[in-house]
Amino acid sequence: MKSPRSISVSRAPDHGLSVGSAGLLRQRVVTRHSVLLGNGGYRWAWALAPWVLAAAAVLLFVGxxxxxxxxxxxxxxxxxxxxxxxxxxxxxxxxxxxxxxxxxxxxxxxxxxxxxxxxxxxxxxxxxxxxxxxxxxxxxxxxxxxxxxxxxxxxxxxxxxxxxxxxxxxxxxxxxxxxxxxxxxxxxxxxxxxxxxxxxxxxxxxxxxxxxxxxxxxxxxxxxxxxxxxxxxxxxxxxxxxxxxxxxxxxxxxxxxxxxxxxxxxxxxxxxxxxxxxxxxxxxxxxxxxxxxxxxxxxxxxxxxxxxxxxxxxxxxxxxxxxxxxxxxxxxxxxxxxxxxxxxxxxxxxxxxxxxxxxxxxxxxxxILRRFAPLPQVGVEVADNPVGAPPADTPLVARPAVNGHRPAHPSVLSVENLTVTYRTGARAVDGVSLRVDENSIVALLGRNGAGKTSTLRAISGFMTSEQVRLKGRITIDGREVLGLPPVKASELAVLVAERDKIFPNLTVAEHLRIARPRGGESVENEEFFAGLRSRSHQSAGLLSGGERQLLALAMAWQLKPRLLLVDEFSLGLAPVMIRRVAEVIRQLREEHGMTFLIVEQNAAAALDLADWVYVLEGGKVVAEGLPSEIGKHDLLLPMSATTGP
Amino acid sequence: MNSGEEALVVEDAVLRFRGIVAVDSVSFEVGAGTTFGVIGPNGAGKTALLNCISGIYRLDQGSILLYGQQIQHHQPHRITALGLSRTFQSTEHFREFTVRDYVMLGRAQQARCSVLGSLLLWPIAERAERAERQRAMAVLDRLGLVEFATERLSDLPYGVQKRVDIARAVAAEPKIMLMDEPTSGTTTSERDAVSHTIRTVAATGVTIVVIDHDVDFVTRHCDRVLVVNYGRAIGVGTPKEMLGRPEVVEAFLGTPVGHSA
Structure with missing residues (x-):
């Protein structure tokens, strides 16, 4: 039994792969920072200021x-x-x-x-x-x-x-x-x-x-x-x-x-x-x-x-x-x-x-407070670090470890030095670079909060509508997409989100009609869609989690994007359904020539499917390699599978 | 294990949604102080069943007895008052709450409070509030979550949110707890932490009914399990018995995913 603390522990690894815990540390510092601002010496000023202002206003007006x-x-x-x-x-x-x-x-x-x-x-x-x-x-x-x-x-x-x-x-x-x-x-x-x-x-x-x-x-x-x-x-x-x-x-x-x-x-x-x-x-x-x-x-x-x-x-x-x-x-x-x-x-x-x-x-x-009264940085944080992992033993590497040789193919997606910073100051993604080749499946693995979904959302354009700062370069087929709104980005990349990927009140058939460009082919006669054909006049809200996933993939197929982004397809699915969805993804790649970037916590499902794997930790890529190589290391142990025996 | 008394009895429960039968004459009994699992594939009706027991859905047919008392027509908060708490698949509805406030909210039925009290007798209300705060901190302490007390739920890792949700349910001092997929979407280490939390709760004699996809998890924790598929009960028994049955293995597992990390 690990202590509950182990969630945020980055262990000192004893194998070839190195875990970059610098990003993790920085995240903690940022969190601390905002906590202090609410609690510390500013608290009194914060609590009293409105009353002082109010009293001044009363005197001003009554006088x-x-x-x-x-x-x-x-x-x-x-x-x-x-x-x-x-x-x-x-x-x-x-x-x-x-x-x-x-x-x-x-x-x-x-x-x-x-x-x-x-x-x-x-x-x-x-x-x-x-x-x-x-x-x-x-x-x-x-x-x-x-x-x-x-x-x-x-x-x-x-x-x-x-x-x-x-x-x-x-x-x-x-x-x-x-x-x-x-x-x-x-x-x-x-x-x-x-x-x-x-x-x-x-x-x-x-x-x-x-x-x-x-x-x-x-x-x-x-x-x-x-x-x-x-x-x-x-x-x-x-x-x-x-x-x-x-x-x-x-x-x-x-x-x-x-x-x-x-x-x-x-x-x-x-x-x-x-x-x-x-x-x-x-x-x-x-x-x-x-x-x-x-x-x-x-x-x-x-x-x-x-x-x-x-x-x-x-x-x-x-x-x-x-x-x-x-x-x-x-x-x-x-x-x-x-x-x-x-x-x-x-x-x-x-x-x-x-x-x-x-x-x-x-x-x-x-x-203004944050700018003029900055709080102590990393030094204090390390001493204050209750995690228990001696920082001296933890090798911090800037360069990710690469395992296995990756053949050079024409790449569809290229991300260079992507940084995503939220309004609160938390940095979700910290200098991530990655590449997805034509007709391949690339997996992004990592724990909750490692920055996987933020990376995905930045690529798909959903970050532009939120209050975040994006830096770096994202190109799909050589076209810059960073900062494009979802509607524009969707011509190039389609996101199958973790949740909310369907409209519960529309029928399956209506979904397919929405997601069909003028003159585009219908998915209805494709083999992988067979399971949903009988349900085409039911509202999608009645579909199970796995069927929703399949419907979202079917819609994406009709849109024929250059790149399909899939966020946590295994989430909340029974093992039998995970296998079925994975099978469809594989089929779409092999028979329909589609290119995938998938984000997963369920390492087993992803390693099974991917051609190349990136491991994210604290907003940074800490390792990349062939799935067979990455799978050998217990780097993935803290994530591993949500599957059966 | 004390199974002399039945904490929960579900008899011939039927629930329909627009013509679809979500729960189809399911019956089972949960002995007081035991841990009971409900497993089945997606869309099998597990969560629907749980929602019926906690009063969110009304049964179309059948009855639910909590310590011998019929509860199928009660509103959810009345059922909570009778000593039944539940957790959610996700805490997204309460994202803006701090951990401590959320745990305090768990005692909505137990805490004595009123608008008039807080308006007119605020020193008394203030004292009651302080006592509630201490109770919440005690629960957080017991489950190893004190360090997160002032954090907002939306800022926490998923696994911690799940444990906080359990802490919220525990704060109501229930006799029986329903848990809706406590491990879904969690990583292995998070799952271990959730496991530990559940064991801590079970050790205090609370009856637990848990729904989950993770067979290992259910096998480890449960004295008995109910397997459902297409809204029907396929069988009830010890985890070992159930996983020995071919129809259960087929419905739930398919063939195991072939990967070992």
Whole structure:
């Protein structure tokens, strides 16, 4: 029995082949680096910075002399509370809702109705009852949410919006307050608060309390429950999460907070009108959390501030313009321009900063920290290396060992010095060079995390859509493919991925139709396809793992690429199926002249099939050779076969 | 080995998907404290069977008894509360969780928590949370995974993810554990580590039902195995008995892959 640690151990080899553990070490250093950044001496600065910034902002705005600025500040604070409620529901629990405005309206109307009533109107009472009433409404809209998801749930909450606005306008025409119900000014212990510094202070107090409370809930067990539901309801329930209970509690809790913000809104504006709670209003809260960063409290606040201030900023700017020509036009149409601006803003964010301002800033700050305060490098890491393999005994070689003679053929694929670096700084592939000859099968072996799949994805073009840095040279038939998107690269190389290689809702026949170029041959009469012929009208989702693999190979055959890349074809297959798929690959090579680069963990299956083998470790090629030679060495022992006896 | 009591009894279980019979009148019993294996080729209905037991799929026919109690109509989290935990083929749904949080999530049914508690009585909730954290660390310690506690699942090697998933299931202190292909996609050394983890769990008296492709692995761990193919049970018995049967060898192994490294 090896210790669990042995996963990342690179043993000192006692044979001709040398294991390059330098790459492995570097990987560990990179990992350490990022861990330290989150934990070490930066932790305090990291934790305190938002509070210091917030305090500065409070002082800046509350100290402002301009009554208009104070008014806007108060509004932004109330909106921020409401947005925190929405980010709790949408960002954390993954429950999409457009009911935010409606629930604020519920709180606002409750307060407007209770405030003038003797015995009920004393300050905290309307606020508390608004919160409770909001919780009840939250429970009611939560019930359909048990069955609805995503866009359907959003449409469900839209119904609430219409119901509340309708009820509100009915009430207004009933009481005769057609232009809105007046709300008595907020009065605490005989002191009346109207717009102004005192009120804004109170609002900041409520915001601070909301932040603290919501943060606690999200950090504790309930936050985990919601997180798991957001990821997958089914998996969450299989883990033991009571999905019903936690979905409802997310609705109830967040709605209570949103209704309280509505109540404060009523006190602050001293009037409640159904016209104020339009659909635009409700949607602006979704805009806030998208711009700020969904799921983060800080994001909700930043988003609320941006969305509240921006229209006023625009108005102010157009005021400065000359009152003729385009300036005048801008000035008179500023209201419509504001609405358009929302749309453009959301679009820009979805395109360029999909996770919002706050995560973006956080990344930026982390980047700056990393640049100006670099952490100790390899030296410390080796001393700190808990692996137990004495580094002195481990020969580090730059040049891979070559076993066996490889005849020179025209090559299809040539990779020179490929380096793949992820955004986190982890280097998945570190200077890999390899070659695949015409009509051959080349295997890339290595453990999990050795860089096999990254190499494959770089060749197939799938890396261009992700945030990775690629360096080096990849050519197929002499054409540079590094940086080509998958669609372009697929003319030259087709990837049969580890998972997700088929479309579960399409039938087998439809798959073949998609993957058939104009005038191309159909695979249906080929011998290797015989096993699937009888299933051609079934949806591919019903195929077993091995049959999916065969279907993917059949599609690739029709596309006739210069090179077929196959990622872990043996994964999760029973031995009998592994042999069948391997047989098809061999047949495609021998009878159809196809060229393969396969990536495998299952060394036995790959050695059986390949003409030439590369062994990857820590992102580097540590050995290459004929399969018969490579197979002799216990270099492969830690990987070996997933096969039977 | 204590087989005086049946921990799990599946009787005449039938599950259909759009006309395809995934599980076809399968019956078996698992003795308390034993390790029970389910083997069969891809698409044989193993995972479907496991999903029925853990409540993700509803049986069309038949019954499932957990310590004598019918559970075939229960929701998954209710079954977890009765002392049954399961692992997944992959932890991809929980990629963003840290190891510690994921293990803490495993105690969703056991942990006492509520929104109101965390809102209004947060010092008490905070203390409960700290106790949960310690419990999770204790489980990680027992299974040799402490060093990964603060890592995100998506950043870990596949084999470690599989062991963390077992730790998550163990954290719920189950009486019976279902494991869905604990070794698929792992390397030999990872598989040894997973083996060790399973032995550690089995040694505490937990009943284990394990699905896997690796015949060696199943033979080493299981007291009895069930062989399924095309949704039907081909036979139940000791691993040796089962692998001695030609129809089992044919269905599952074909002829062995001829390579020795």
């Amino acid at each position: 402002h002399e301009n009554a208009f600025v104070l008014l806007i500040t108060g509004t932004a604070v109330i909106y921020a509370m409401s947005a925190i409620g929405l980010t709790w529901l949408m960002g954390r629990a993954g429950l999409v809702s457009i009911g935010n405005g409606a629930i604020m309206a519920v709180g606002a109307y409750t307060t407007a109705i209770l405030a003038p009533k003797a015995g009920w109107g004393a300050f905290p009472i309307p606020l508390v009852i608004s919160g409770l009433f909001g919780a009840v409404v939250g429970l009611l809209i939560g019930i359909p949410a048990l069955r609805l998801r995503g866009i359907y749930l959003a449409l469900g909450t839209l119904a609430l919006q219409y119901i509340v606005v309708f009820a509100g306008s009915q009430y207004e025409s009933h009481t005769g307050d057609v232009s809105g119900i007046p709300v008595a000014a907020l009065s605490i212990a005989g002191h009346e608060f109207t717009y102004g510094r005192g009120f804004v202070f109170i609002l900041f107090g409520f915001l601070g309390l909301s932040i603290l409370l919501v943060r606690n809930v999200l950090r504790h067990a309930p936050g985990r429950m919601w997180h798991s539901i957001r990821e997958s309801e089914l998996a969450a329930s299989a883990v033991g999460v009571n999905v019903t209970r936690w979905k409802l509690s997310a609705f109830v809790g967040s709605s209570a907070l949103i209704a309280v913000s509505g109540s404060l809104f009523a006190y602050y504006t001293e009037i409640v009108s159904s016209e104020g709670f339009s659909l635009d209003f409700a949607i602006s809260f979704i805009v806030m959390i998208i711009i700020g960063g969904t799921g983060s409290i800080a994001g909700a606040i930043v988003g609320a501030v941006v969305v509240t201030i921006l229209p006023h900023l625009l108005t102010t700017l157009t005021n400065e313009l000359p009152s003729s020509g385009i300036g005048n036009w801008l000035h008179t149409n500023v209201f419509y321009l504001n609405n358009g601006l929302y749309g453009i803003l959301v679009l820009l964010f979805l395109l360029y900063q999909p996770d919002g301002i706050v995560p973006g800033l956080r990344r930026l700050a982390a980047g």
